[in-house]
Amino acid sequence: MAEANGATGQPLLEIRNLRIEATVFPPGEKPRDIVIVDNVSLTLQKGKVLGLIGESGAGKSTIGLAALGYGRGGVRITGGQVLLRGIDILLGGKKGLRSVRGRRVAYVAQSAAAAFNPSHRLMDQVVEATLHHGLADRAQAEQRAIGLFRKLGLPDPETFGRRFPHQVSGGQLQRAMTAMALCAEPDLIVFDEPTTALDVTTQIDVLASIKEAIRDTGVAALYITHDLAVVAQVSDAIMVLRNGKQVEYGATGQIIHQPAMDYTRALVSVRSIVHAAQQPAPTPLLEVRNVDASYGGSSTKVLDGISIQLSVGQTLAVVGESGSGKSTLARVMTGLLAPSRGEIVFERKILPARLVDRSKDDLRELQMIYQMADVAMNPRHTVGKIIGRPLEFYFGIKGDAKRRRVQELLDEIEMGSGYIDRYPAELSGGQKQRVCIARALAAKPKLIICDEVTSALDPLVSDGILKLLLNLQKIEGVAYIYITHDLATVKAIADSIAVMHQGKVVRYGTRSEVLTPPFDDYTDLLLSSVPEMEIGWLESAIERRRMDSAGH
Amino acid sequence: MIGLTLTIGFVLIAILAPWIAPFGNADVVGDVWEPMSGKFLLGTDNLGRDLLSRMIYGTRVTLVIAGLATALSFTMGSILGFTAAVIGGWPDQWLSRGVDLLMSIPTLIFALVVLSVLPSTIPVLVLVLGILDSTRVFRLSRAVAADINVMDFVEAAKLRGEKTPWIVFSEILPNALTPLISELGLRFIFAVLFLSALSFLGLGVQPPDADWGGMVKENKEGIVFGIPAGLIPAAAIAVLTISVNLVADWILTRTTDLKGGRGNG
Numbered sequence: 042m043a044e045a046n047g048a049t050g051q052p053l054l055e056i057r058n059l060r061i062e063a064t065v066f067p068p069g070e071k072p073r074d075i076v077i078v079d080n081v082s083l084t085l086q087k088g089k090v091l092g093l094i095g096e097s098g099a100g101k102s103t104i105g106l107a108a109l110g111y112g113r114g115g116v117r118i119t120g121g122q123v124l125l126r127g128i129d130i131l132l133g134g135k136k137g138l139r140s141v142r143g144r145r146v147a148y149v150a151q152s153a154a155a156a157f158n159p160s161h162r163l164m165d166q167v168v169e170a171t172l173h174h175g176l177a178d179r180a181q182a183e184q185r186a187i188g189l190f191r192k193l194g195l196p197d198p199e200t201f202g203r204r205f206p207h208q209v210s211g212g213q214l215q216r217a218m219t220a221m222a223l224c225a226e227p228d229l230i231v232f233d234e235p236t237t238a239l240d241v242t243t244q245i246d247v248l249a250s251i252k253e254a255i256r257d258t259g260v261a262a263l264y265i266t267h268d269l270a271v272v273a274q275v276s277d278a279i280m281v282l283r284n285g286k287q288v289e290y291g292a293t294g295q296i297i298h299q300p301a302m303d304y305t306r307a308l309v310s311v312r313s314i315v316h317a318a319q320q321p322a323p324t325p326l327l328e329v330r331n332v333d334a335s336y337g338g339s340s341t342k343v344l345d346g347i348s349i350q351l352s353v354g355q356t357l358a359v360v361g362e363s364g365s366g367k368s369t370l371a372r373v374m375t376g377l378l379a380p381s382r383g384e385i386v387f388e389r390k391i392l393p394a395r396l397v398d399r400s401k402d403d404l405r406e407l408q409m410i411y412q413m414a415d416v417a418m419n420p421r422h423t424v425g426k427i428i429g430r431p432l433e434f435y436f437g438i439k440g441d442a443k444r445r446r447v448q449e450l451l452d453e454i455e456m457g458s459g460y461i462d463r464y465p466a467e468l469s470g471g472q473k474q475r476v477c478i479a480r481a482l483a484a485k486p487k488l489i490i491c492d493e494v495t496s497a498l499d500p501l502v503s504d505g506i507l508k509l510l511l512n513l514q515k516i517e518g519v520a521y522i523y524i525t526h527d528l529a530t531v532k533a534i535a536d537s538i539a540v541m542h543q544g545k546v547v548r549y550g551t552r553s554e555v556l557t558p559p560f561d562d563y564t565d566l567l568l569s570s571v572p573e574m575e576i577g578w579l580e581s582a583i584e585r586r587r588m589d590s591a592g593h
Numbered sequence: 594m595i596g597l598t599l600t601i602g603f604v605l606i607a608i609l610a611p612w613i614a615p616f617g618n619a620d621v622v623g624d625v626w627e628p629m630s631g632k633f634l635l636g637t638d639n640l641g642r643d644l645l646s647r648m649i650y651g652t653r654v655t656l657v658i659a660g661l662a663t664a665l666s667f668t669m670g671s672i673l674g675f676t677a678a679v680i681g682g683w684p685d686q687w688l689s690r691g692v693d694l695l696m697s698i699p700t701l702i703f704a705l706v707v708l709s710v711l712p713s714t715i716p717v718l719v720l721v722l723g724i725l726d727s728t729r730v731f732r733l734s735r736a737v738a739a740d741i742n743v744m745d746f747v748e749a750a751k752l753r754g755e756k757t758p759w760i761v762f763s764e765i766l767p768n769a770l771t772p773l774i775s776e777l778g779l780r781f782i783f784a785v786l787f788l789s790a791l792s793f794l795g796l797g798v799q800p801p802d803a804d805w806g807g808m809v810k811e812n813k814e815g816i817v818f819g820i821p822a823g824l825i826p827a828a829a830i831a832v833l834t835i836s837v838n839l840v841a842d843w844i845l846t847r848t849t850d851l852k853g854g855r856g857n858g
Contacts, residue, residue, distance in 0.1 A: 375752055396751065404754040417745040421767035434753060484753075 051127055053261045054085040054108060054229055060120030061103055061112065061285075077103050077116060078285040087228070090255060090262045092276035092293070094269055094308070096499040097470075100285035101265045105231040108263060109146050110138045125228070143170035147222035151234040153214040157206040164202025167221040176225055189220040192257065193250045212243035216250055223258055230255075231263045236271060240362040240526060241570040248274060248572075249583050267499060269308050270572035273297050274579035281305050297574050307501060309574060314504070314533040316511055318552040321537060324389070325350040326520050327374075327488055332383035334373050343369045344380070345544040351488070351537070354514060356521040358531040360567070361541035367524045370541070371490050374522070375409055388487070405435045408481035412493035414473035418465045424451075424476055425461040431483040450479040453516075454509060471502035478509065482517065490522045495530060507534055528571045532556065540564050596839025603833055607653040614646040619801035626812075626820045638822050639811050647808060648826060655804040655833075658718055659784035665723030666780060670730025671773060675761040677731075678738035689735065692728045700725045701790060708796040718797065722784050733776055737769045771845070778841025782834045789830050805830050 061078035078100040085091050093101040103116060110130045112118055122129045130141050142148075147170070150156040157166060167189075168182035177185065183202070190198035193216040206214060215235055222230045235251065236244040252275050255262055266272050272279055272293075279296040281288040281304065289302045300306045327350065334344040343366050351357040361367045372378040374385055376396035385392045387407065393399050411417035418427050428447045432438040438446060444461070451460055454475040465473055474494060481489050491510070495503030510521065511534055525531060531538055538555040540548040540563065548555055548564045560568065569582050606613065615634075616622050620642060627637040635644040677685040695703075704721050711717050741747060742765065750764050789806025791797035798804045803811065805826035812823035 377748070377752070399754075401754050404752065409749065409752055411745045411749070413745060417749055419746045419764055419768070422763075431753060434755070480749075 052084040052124075053087045053126060054083075054263075055124040055127075056081065056083050056104070056107070056121065057124065058082055058121040059104065059107055059118070059123065061100070061107060061116060062119045063112075063116045076285060078107070080121075081280075081282070081285075081287050082121075083280060083290065085229070085261050085263065087261055088255075088259045089278070090264055090276040092272035092279040093263060093265045093282060094267065094272050094279060095282035095288075096267060096501065098284070099282040101267075101282050102233050103285075104282070105233055105263050105265045106148070108229065108231055109142050109148060111142070140174070143227070144174040144176065144225050145227050146229045146231065147225065147227040149215075149218050149222050149230060149232045149235050151237055153218045153235075154206065154211065156218060157214060159206050161205075162202065163204055163206060163209070163217050167202060167217065167224050170221070171225045174225060182224065185226075186220060186224050189223050189254070190217075192254055193217075193220055194246065195220075210243075212239055212247050215239065215247050219251055219254060223254060223260065226258070227260060229261045229263070231265070233265045234267070237266065237268070241528070241572075242362060242566055244271070244572075245570045245579070245582060248579055251275065252579065268572065269297065269500075270574045270578075273574055273576055274572060281308065294576060297576070314507055314511070316534050319352075319355055319536045320551065321350065321355065322352040324352075325386075326353045326388060327351045327522075328386040329370075329374070330383050330386060332370075332373055332380045332385070334369055334378055334380045336369075336378070342381075343544050344373065347383070347544075347546055349539050349546060349549060351520055351522060353487070354518040354520055355536040356514065356523055356534055358523045358525065358535035358538045359541060360525060360528060360531050360538060362526055362567075364543075365541040366544040367541050368492060369544075371409070371492050371522070371524055374490060375407065401435065405431075405484045406487045407490070408484050408486040408488070409490045410474075410477050410481050410492065410494050412496055414470065414477050414494075414497075415465060417477050418473065418480075420465055422464075423461070424463050424465070424468070427465070427476060428479045428483050431480060435484055446483070447479075450483055453482065453513070454479045469502075470498055471505060474498065474506055475509065478506075478513070482513065482519075485517075486519060488520045488522065490524070492524045493526070494523075496525065496527065503530075510534070528567060540567065594843075596836040596843065599832060599836035600840050603652055603656065603836070606649055607656045610649050610653045614643075614649040616643040616646040618642075618647060618650040620646075626815050626818070626822060628820075635825055636820070636822055638808070639815065644808075644822055644825060647803060648805075648829060651803055651805050651808055651826060652829070654798055654802055655785060655788065655806075655830075658715060658722070658788055658798070658804065659781055661719045662722035662726060662784045662788075663777065663781045665719060666726035666730050666784075667773070667777060669723065670727035671734040671766075671769075672761070673727075674731040674734030675738045675765055675769070676757065678735045678742050679757055679760050679765070685735075688731070692731050695725070696728045696732075700787070704787070704791060705794070705796060708791065713796055713799050715798070718788065718791070722787060725787075726780050726784060730773075730776065730780060734769060734773060737772055738765050741765050741768050775841045775845035778837050778844070782837050785830065785834060785837075 059078055059081045060076065062074050062076050064072050065075050066072045081104060083091060093104060095101045103113070106113055107118055107123055110123060118131060123131050125141065125145060130137060133141070157163070164183060164186060167186045168179065171177050171182040171185070172179060186202060187198050190201045195201050195213055195216055209217065219235070232251065236247050239247060248271065264272055264276050276293055278291065279293050280290045281296065283304055289296060289300065289305045296305060297309055300309050329347055329349045332344055332347045333342050335342050347370060349357065359367045359370060369378065373380050376392070376394065376399055379394040387403070392403060425444065425447050428450055429443045432443050432446055447461060448458065451457065456472060456475055465476070468476065495506050498506065507530065513519065514521065523534065535552050537551045538549070539546050540555065542563045548561055555564070569585060572578060621640055622643050623633060623637045623641050625637065625639060625641045627633055629636045633643050633645065635648065638644050638647060673688060677688045704725060707721055708717070747760060747764050750760055788797055788804060789809070792804050792806035793810045795810065798807050808826040809823050816823050
């Protein structure tokens with residue numbers, strides 16, 4: 042069949058009825074096999090990009106790795122075929138796989154920082170696969186790598202390879218990893234969430250250079266991500282996955298403009314929360330006045346002259362990239378870090394700078410929710426104990442009354458009964474975050490600081506959390522300081538916005554003020570870097586940026 | 594499983610000693626170094642006392658001293674270790690450097706010096722063994738607690754305004770139990786060995802009572818004449834340490850589940 046189609050018609054990669062299983066060891070039960078990927082088929086032509094999209098646990102990375110004939114940690118490929126140029130790589134045995142991996146199929150991992158060996162120079166790692174497979178001698182391979190560094194827009198391509206992984210930024214490292222994959226001139230690259238861990242402003246550069254490199258080298262790619270807007274920029278076709286099964290498979294335009302399945306439609310319309318912004322009240326609930334802060338008595342200011350206000354029952358979003366000082370601001374407000382200058386005014390009285398000097402009531406009225414819900418709860422405490430502790434600690438509620446109140450709170454966060462005696466490990470990611478919200482609510486606070494609370498969650502789950510937060514705000518009248526790097530969320534829920542950059546508030550005002558032009562340079566960069574669900578957005582964004590820099 | 598059976602066996606022997614021993618602990622009932630026979634199952638010792646009965650009473654002495662010393666070292670070491678990690682700063686520095694100082698002196702020599710000044714009674718032995726062992730426990734629990742102390746849930750507890758005892762006992766202790774329990778087994782073994790060494794040198798349990806180490810000492814001359822009376826308590830020490838070690842390993846493999854919750858199995 043494949044021969045009859047001729048060399049041009051034969052797909053580069055064809056996966057037929059792939060089935061992948063793993064053995065799980067549930068507590069208190071016999072080990073059993075579960076199906077991770079069930080009956081997935083796809084084809085990929087030379088030079089094309091296929092996007093695999095789905096929530097965590099959808100099996101997208103597992104499928105990506107199957108293209109290298111690899112099963113991670115006890116995962117077994119139990120059925121189907123993986124045809125690379127018409128030859129099933131699963132039948133080649135270990136030796137066959139070795140000749141495929143790194144040479145014909147390469148892999149780009151999500152966390153480049155963890156994927157590079159910190160004790161070797163970048164160049165040695167980039168050319169390693171090429172040398173190992175004997176595709177070029179060292180001088181040739183290094184020339185090739187330098188060419189790739191240049192193509193991927195890395196600084197000083199001639200000397201870049203002499204650096205160690207810790208000496209370059211996260212975005213650069215991710216591009217170096219792409220260079221590593223491309224160096225052996227493979228037929229196919231598997232990109233596993235290459236931009237997920239990056240800031241939006243870095244993401245756009247990495248995306249653009251990945252897309253350019255794919256176009257120029259004619260390599261085919263599987264692009265795995267959970268962000269539909271990102272995948273729409275780089276891929277020709279998209280496969281939507283859920284629970285290891287294919288939901289929808291079609292051309293990019295069709296998937297984002299005319300999705301056929303409900304689940305795809307939900308993914309496309311994510312972040313469509315409607316929230317009317319409120320005007321700030323005359324007297325603020327919280328006022329941060331000219332706060333400076335630094336760590337360990339050093340002279341580097343992590344926060345520099347921060348002044349913001351927040352009204353009762355409203356949401357202030359603090360937006361910025363990593364390193365902008367937004368989490369440090371939260372630490373100052375909670376009292377974990379005493380500011381070196383300035384003060385925090387809460388309900389018209391100045392809060393003591395240090396945590397130990399604050400009264401129990403001060404602490405109660407200002408609660409915090411963390412990004413990583415699983416480490417924010419003691420793994421050895423049950424949900425009932427976690428939510429019940431603030432009740433007991435602040436209000437002295439004990440016994441049955443406490444249990445009843447915990448159940449009320451669980452109802453309020455839409456979890457219902459049956460969870461009170463569970464441990465955090467027995468909850469899903471979204472449920473864990475809900476329990477953290479309930480713990481904060483139990484203290485009856487006036488202000489909750491939300492530190493990137495939805496960043497670690499899948500889009501649909503985080504949508505649910507955001508809706509819950511807005512709903513609770515209406516019921517309880519609590520104010521939020523919402524710290525995030527995600528502008529899309531901010532647009533959805535904020536009443537006022539503070540944009541932070543290198544420890545300073547560069548733009549601050551009500552939502553409409555901040556999001557209406559004219560913008561300052563940084564806000565413009567931030568806003569224009571948020572991927573939109575629209576084909577060709579990436580090119581136009583890059584083009585706009587070029588014109589801007591030419592105009593300056 | 595073998596380890597658990599043997600360990601439980603030793604504990605039962607220790608508890609039931611007065612009822613199962615055929616003769617009294619210090620009664621001279623036969624000739625010196627009689628061979629094993631129907632009357633004296635393990636023979637008699639250097640003074641003609643029944644070796645089996647002395648072994649059974651010795652189990653009691655050994656386990657009680659080592660057990661109490663381990664309990665003392667754990668209570669002291671872990672509470673001080675956790676507190677040092679949670680409070681940090683100067684108290685942590687003072688405690689840690691103090692422990693370093695204590696650990697830099699070879700324990701056996703330190704114990705010999707202390708015991709040659711103080712009387713070798715059981716409370717003194719327990720105190721010396723416990724305090725010396727607690728330095729090791731302090732090190733471990735401080736390291737474990739320092740790891741847990743930086744987790745968000747501890748920060749959340751601090752933000753709630755919780756006091757240090759709550760953070761130590763409710764937030765940190767449940768998460769530090771697994772490494773501590775396996776350490777408990779190891780420290781107990783070291784206490785047994787240490788006590789035996791002290792008794793063998795004559796500074797441990799004083800006659801007519803004897804732990805196993807003391808019994809090796811009493812009967813060591815007999816080995817030259819081919820009499821096994823000195824080897825039997827030595828073998829008992831070996832069997833006890835190995836079986837407790839097996840139990841500690843077994844607990845460790847069963848509970849190594851860093852995710853928390855109910856653990857696997």
